[in-house]
Amino acid sequence: MKKIRKAIIPAAGLGTRFLPETKAVPKEMLPVVDTPTIQLIVEEAKASGITDILIIIGRNKRNIEDHFDSNPELEANLARKHKDKMLKAVQETNGMNIYFIRQNHPDGLGDAVSTAKSFVGDEPFVIMLGDDIAKADEPLTKQLINCYEATGESTLAVMRVPHEDTAKYGVIAPTKEIKPGLYDVDSFVEKPDPKDAPSDLAIIGRYLLTPNIFDILADTKPGKGGEIQLTDAIDTLNKTHKVYAHELVGSRYDTGNKFGWLKTNIEYGLEHPEVKADLREYIKQLGQKLTEEDQK
Structure with missing residues (x-):
């Protein structure tokens, strides 16, 4: 079984819900107190054993690249002034291999993930959405990796939501709970009308997928919103390769x-x-x- 060492962070969206701030500042760079949201995602990846990250960006997202670049002058200044806590904060993501690719024509999450095919190769990998922060004793990404190591199959993170909110999420139709918090899934539905939602278990922003998904994405037609929906591709994958759902142990915050x-x-x-x-x-x-x- 191959070790999970790669993660994809899609960050090419326009962030229109935060205009006018996001006219020049990527929404992924909006701070949670003093730390950009996307840094919290990268820190979770690092704590989960991920070593290589591909961040998918679009126009006007160079701030993200600059943030994860080294700043020798700043670090030397902080070291000289013995501002050790500040120095540790700016070096928190050091040691990670972080790469960038541009999604020139955004066409949904599935389309964004497709751009990472050559980065992933033939390895299982993690997708971490920049809008979702998970706080848990064991990082949510590590929880998914543990599930993969036990089953050898793709696994998505889910959480229970109010039934009326199911139209905001991809939702699973579970067949049975294999063990506490791990579900065998019959189908995955993108943003169902609440009256048609098969459950209250909604997909949140962490996915662990096998590379089989890329061939499926290549043949996936536009779905909800006229975009290539990752949920639709996952539902197709589930017909030939089992995809499980793991219920988050911890708290989830939506910064989107x-x-x-x-x-x-x-x-x-x-x-x-x-x-x-x-x-x-x-x-x-x-x-x-x-x-x-x-x-x-």
Whole structure:
């Protein structure tokens, strides 16, 4: 069984939900307190044993490349001034092999993944979406790798969502729970109408796939939204090579929309050593103020 050492991070989207900020700043570079979202994704990959990452970018995404480039002047300055914590922060992703490729004509997640075929070769690999942050004692990517090592098959991360929200996700139709949190799946459905959703188990932004997916993607026709949907290709793959679903053990944060991003910042801020005390006090004062206003 081949070791999982490669990951793909699709980051070519336009980020229109965050305009005007994303006119010049990639949404993946929006910070969670003081760390770009995409760095948190790369840190998860590193903690899971991934060594090689391909980031798929589009126009106006050079900021991402610059962020993961070395900055000898800055690092030397921090070392000279003995600012060890800051130095450690900017070196957090050192040691990773990070590559970039441009998706010239974005046509859905499936199309983006297709651009990574030569990078992946004949190895199993992980897809990590930059909008999803998972916080867990064991990184979510490592949870998927553990499942692959036990089954030898592709595995997707899922979580339970309110039934009315199933139209926002790919959703699985499970046949049985093989062991706690690991599901045998009959089919995968992209953004079903809630009345047609086969379950409340929604696919979230971590996929571990075998390279068979690339030949399937090459033949996949546009689906929902007129785009090449990765979920459709996975459903086809499942007909010939088993694809399992693993339920997240931990918490998931969606930074792909304004409210989700704000909520993520608040929750991470409440654990950040530099701001947690002040933020907690501010939230208490704000809560009291809002309560008083509601009572008027």
